[in-house]
Amino acid sequence: MLPVNLITELQQAFPSDRFYTDPVDCYSYAYDNSRKIFPPDAVLFPLTTQEVCHIISLCNRYHVPIIPRGRGTGTAGGSLPEFGGIALSMERMLNIISVDPANRVIVAEPGVLNQTVQDAAKPHGFFWPPDPSSAHFSSIGGNIATSAGGPHAVKYGTTREHVLGLKAVTGTGDLITTGCYTTKGVVGYDLTRLLIGSEGTLAVITEATLKLTALPVTVTGITAHFSDLSSCTKAIVNVMALPQLPSALEFLDAGSLNLIRGRYPDMLPLNTHAMLMIEVDGFSEDITSSIAATLDACHTDGLIHAQQANDTTALWQARKALSPLLKEIAPKKINEDVVVPVDTLPQFLKGLTSLSAHYNLHNVNFGHAGNGNIHVNLLINPDDVEEVARAERCLDEIFDLVIKLRGTLSGEHGIGSEKRAFVSKEIDSVTLNLMRNIKKLFDPNDILNPGKLFPP
Amino acid sequence: MLPVNLITELQQAFPSDRFYTDPVDCYSYAYDNSRKIFPPDAVLFPLTTQEVCHIISLCNRYHVPIIPRGRGTGTAGGSLPEFGGIALSMERMLNIISVDPANRVIVAEPGVLNQTVQDAAKPHGFFWPPDPSSAHFSSIGGNIATSAGGPHAVKYGTTREHVLGLKAVTGTGDLITTGCYTTKGVVGYDLTRLLIGSEGTLAVITEATLKLTALPVTVTGITAHFSDLSSCTKAIVNVMALPQLPSALEFLDAGSLNLIRGRYPDMLPLNTHAMLMIEVDGFSEDITSSIAATLDACHTDGLIHAQQANDTTALWQARKALSPLLKEIAPKKINEDVVVPVDTLPQFLKGLTSLSAHYNLHNVNFGHAGNGNIHVNLLINPDDVEEVARAERCLDEIFDLVIKLRGTLSGEHGIGSEKRAFVSKEIDSVTLNLMRNIKKLFDPNDILNPGKLFPP
Structure with missing residues (x-):
């Protein structure tokens, strides 16, 4: 159950069609392709980065879980509200901010579908290589959160290789800007790649600068x-x-x-x-x-x-x-x-x-x-x-x-909730502990997708 | 000046040809291609990951700066011992641990020269794309620490795109293992890319799994x-x-x-x-x-x-x-x-x-x-x-x-000491603060390459 004051504050800030609290409405956000069911206490549909900052600041104050969500196509349970809280559906942040073929870049909001990016890139002779089987339905926000791959990754690599920069909001509601707009750049730590594949546990992505690739002839x-x-x-x-x-x-x-x-x-x-x-x-x-x-x-x-x-x-x-x-x-x-x-x-x-x-x-x-x-x-x-x-x-x-055999437990689906029991088979405790501390740094009150990615 | 007890402990652990304290010997480690001069108080030449752990643990205990160093070809002053301390020269960790053409992978220690990697890869029809102009002289450890690029980056990308995993020792002397041995992998946070380009401020790289690319016909x-x-x-x-x-x-x-x-x-x-x-x-x-x-x-x-x-x-x-x-x-x-x-x-x-x-x-x-x-x-x-x-x-x-123009202050040389005064032009204070906290997490006593990369 959400704190009453939080509900009041959110009701003041968001119209009812962007803030669901009725369990029937919320139920559609209770599941993903992992086929598990955990209904959220509420669903919010932000439209801007500022709104995401506001929501996360509030939830951080009330210590309420926020479960960021693209289109719910993940198979590892990464978008399940296991501990209740608010499902933060990014599906209405749908703007393509710019299409820049001369620099092979598209800047887009996280709710934009992978397919929409392909459609925007294609007339210019480009595509965006990440191609999960859900590409026609899944969003770039979700693709980035999981570092999605697909059949063409063998030649073109996964999402990690095709994002130049991000805007994202941490667990304290702070907006960070990572990476750059160019294909080269070594100023500061590579927070872009740190966020890619972090399954919404470190920050909520609100804008992505995508690197395009030329379509083969x-x-x-x-x-x-x-x-x-x-x-x-x-x-x-x-x-x-x-x-x-x-x-x-x-x-x-x-x-x-x-x-x-x-x-x-x-x-x-x-x-x-x-x-x-x-x-x-x-x-x-x-x-x-x-x-x-x-x-x-x-x-x-x-x-x-x-x-x-x-x-x-x-x-x-x-x-x-x-x-x-x-x-x-x-x-x-x-x-x-x-x-x-x-x-x-x-x-x-x-x-x-x-x-x-x-x-x-x-x-x-x-x-x-x-x-x-x-x-x-x-x-x-x-x-x-x-x-x-x-x-x-x-x-x-x-x-x-x-x-x-020197392999890895997941190539593209991620850990989410499904595979976390096995993570320690692959990552040693010292490294895992460092990852946990990074999580704490980005999200001190553990409100962003709590419980995911790490072993219980 | 180094604490006497630290010197004694290091003398017990390292032979004199791997631990320099004579200022004349140390002077060769006082400069890089930035043309500035800051002599270290001592120079150490580790041969193994365990030795690196031991050295950093000791320095962490005594709060003595460690300045990791490849071959000193950086132009941004990244390897200068500005505050004295110990220059940690990786130049004798020279083993190529494995050449695995079937999986397009070479595993090597940080002192291995870029050119040596090329020579090991070439007979199998491969190369390692990072090609700084110093490639015949510079080491992969330095290439990774700076995310080195070169003329071929326009097609092949920079170092960031060509490393699958790392072993590295943090500022507390803890060994971490990042990434994986395969071209796909999404288990845990991407610490590999976080370390690439971090200029020795987060951890000292002791082993790298390099992804090879086929030589063009x-x-x-x-x-x-x-x-x-x-x-x-x-x-x-x-x-x-x-x-x-x-x-x-x-x-x-x-x-x-x-x-x-x-x-x-x-x-x-x-x-x-x-x-x-x-x-x-x-x-x-x-x-x-x-x-x-x-x-x-x-x-x-x-x-x-x-x-x-x-x-x-x-x-x-x-x-x-x-x-x-x-x-x-x-x-x-x-x-x-x-x-x-x-x-x-x-x-x-x-x-x-x-x-x-x-x-x-x-x-x-x-x-x-x-x-x-x-x-x-x-x-x-x-x-x-x-x-x-x-x-x-x-x-x-x-x-x-x-x-x-939406550019970035450095494409390949990095920040080091030369450009740190300008970093705030590019990275906002919130994001920079988060980076500083990441630094603190990896290196709580600020002993790893102190002063570098961040604005003063």
């Missing part, structure tokens, strides 16, 4: 079918050893392919047990040599066939077919997005197979193999207590394997 | 001569508007060209008043279309001629000729490395011309125009008090112009 696809997993992982390593990085290198394992076959029986050859979808792009109209080299890199023992798919729709057909199926099984899966060094993928995927066999679990693995970023899905019946317990033990071993 | 050069500055700056804007970024886009103004003519009368056509040296690279052997587009972009009114220089030695001839001349006039120049948005370069360079005329100063401007990163050199007689005063007033106005 030519894009083509390659699909490669393999009779066995090991040949496929070898091909991944081969492709990543080529000088020119592919612009996407997506992997589907046998479990994923079987899931697709269940719905679309004729889409995939029966003998395909692992598959790659590769995109190659370039500034030259002639990328023949890149295509030839990539096709060649796919020629491992178990290759059934690899072919160019100029129609990128055809390229992504299998991956797109998988999406709704994954949504259908959504409540029945544990979804992780671990990363391992590319050359350990064969060992990692083999390890996954043994672990799922050992724990008698079904799993479906796919993802951004070019970054070694694999989405591991354990398919479980959430009502089967014994199976859930087995899945948890399996997950624990999967994470240990990831760390053993 | 084809590299070619273009030189373009212009009859006037304005046509040249227009060409810069045109080149930067092309989809494919040049791999270098270096600019020399009339002052620079005249300096070269004074020594090499026949090197440059007399009617050239501004010049561009452009490098174009690619993975295809055929980069004809990029070259044609770049040549075309140079076609402004005042273009005298633009031509391809396949021999990159020829390309850099004028720039290389400038270097020793700049060294000769070194004590008589104030060298800045400001950055402005690329499309404001015409306005900025025009502004520079008026300012130097107004203050009756000679200046020489050149640099990494593709990033808008211009090295502004005011040529002054350091013994002429009145001229020095004029130069200081001029510099102040130059910085104001930079900020007005």
Whole structure:
């Protein structure tokens, strides 16, 4: 329950259509793509940086949690109001402040959708590389808070590499301005990157200076079918050893392919047990040599066939077919997005197979193999207590394997609430303690997204 | 003067060839490329991370300044022991811990030279993009501490984009491990980037995981001569508007060209008043279309001629000729490395011309125009008090112009001691205060490179 005085002050400052307190209205802000539910006590929709400063100052005075929120597409529970408080929905800060093609920069408010940025950049021959699968729906504020990536990160990097500067409001309601407007700049500490991926625990982003990238002139696809997993992982390593990085290198394992076959029986050859979808792009109209080299890199023992798919729709057909199926099984899966060094993928995927066999679990693995970023899905019946317990033990071993291989527990989804129990597997206590102290510095009363990102 | 007990403890822990206290020995660690002189009270040469922890713990106990130092090539005075204390020379931590071409990673100690990393990467078809002009001599520790850039940053970015993780020791002697070994990773706060460019004020880097980039297959050069500055700056804007970024886009103004003519009368056509040296690279052997587009972009009114220089030695001839001349006039120049948005370069360079005329100063401007990163050199007689005063007033106005154009005070040299008086022009007091508090968190007794980076 919010303090009455705080409610009164907020009611004075915000019209009722920008300050929800009715539980029915608030309920839409109780969940995200983690499928957990924690209703906020209120929802606020700021329109300006000044309003965000005012809200946070007030909440800081009353020690009330503020849970900043983009469009709620995160899978790690980062926007869940676990301890109640106010959901700070940035969805109405929708202005693109400037489009500056000469300097390859767009300045935008956090509620602007990723897709809107792409639409603003495209007429000038540019795009903004972060491409989470939610790009048409998710906002740049959320993308920045999680350092979102996607299939094209293998060539273009993640959000971290594509933001020049930020305006943000700390847990004391103070406005800070980080970074610069130019591609080079070394004045002061890099607070921009410190905020990127901090999941709203340090400050609320109210403006972002985005660095644009030129759209490639030519894009083509390659699909490669393999009779066995090991040949496929070898091909991944081969492709990543080529000088020119592919612009996407997506992997589907046998479990994923079987899931697709269940719905679309004729889409995939029966003998395909692992598959790659590769995109190659370039500034030259002639990328023949890149295509030839990539096709060649796919020629491992178990290759059934690899072919160019100029129609990128055809390229992504299998991956797109998988999406709704994954949504259908959504409540029945544990979804992780671990990363391992590319050359350990064969060992990692083999390890996954043994672990799922050992724990008698079904799993479906796919993802951004070019970054070694694999989405591991354990398919479980959430009502089967014994199976859930087995899945948890399996997950624990999967994470240990990831760390053993010098990988990381999350490549793009973040920690949020879902993965915080495992953070200490990756980050030592001294470093973690320093991070906690940084959190305290930005947010002394722990009101910004409390409980997230750190182990309990 | 160092506390006697500290000296005793250090003498017990380090042999005399790794602990200098004789002022004559220490003097070599009193200066860097800023041409200021501040002798340390002692110099230590750690060989391991553990030793660095031990040294910093001790100094923290005695509140003695530690000035971490790579190879002393910085121009901003970042490695000067202004308040005495111990120069911590990392130059003997020289191990390349691993070269991992399959994952495009080299792990190295901070004393390893940039050139040594290039030599280790090259046989595998890779390079490490940061390329300060000191690359053959400077160390990766120093490169990371300053987020070094160079001519190729226009396409490949600066150090910030090419480090995956770090080991570092804070001002309390605690070892922290930041980042990860993979190209994606979002677990915890991005302390890697926080340390990059922090000029040894937060922690001493003892190990770095460097991300490698594939060497281009084809590299070619273009030189373009212009009859006037304005046509040249227009060409810069045109080149930067092309989809494919040049791999270098270096600019020399009339002052620079005249300096070269004074020594090499026949090197440059007399009617050239501004010049561009452009490098174009690619993975295809055929980069004809990029070259044609770049040549075309140079076609402004005042273009005298633009031509391809396949021999990159020829390309850099004028720039290389400038270097020793700049060294000769070194004590008589104030060298800045400001950055402005690329499309404001015409306005900025025009502004520079008026300012130097107004203050009756000679200046020489050149640099990494593709990033808008211009090295502004005011040529002054350091013994002429009145001229020095004029130069200081001029510099102040130059910085104001930079900020007005949304630029930044330093693109690659950093703040160190040289530019700290101006930091408040760029960073507001709230943000600066937060940075000061971060410094306090990492280094509560202000022993790590005290006085640097922040305004006095």
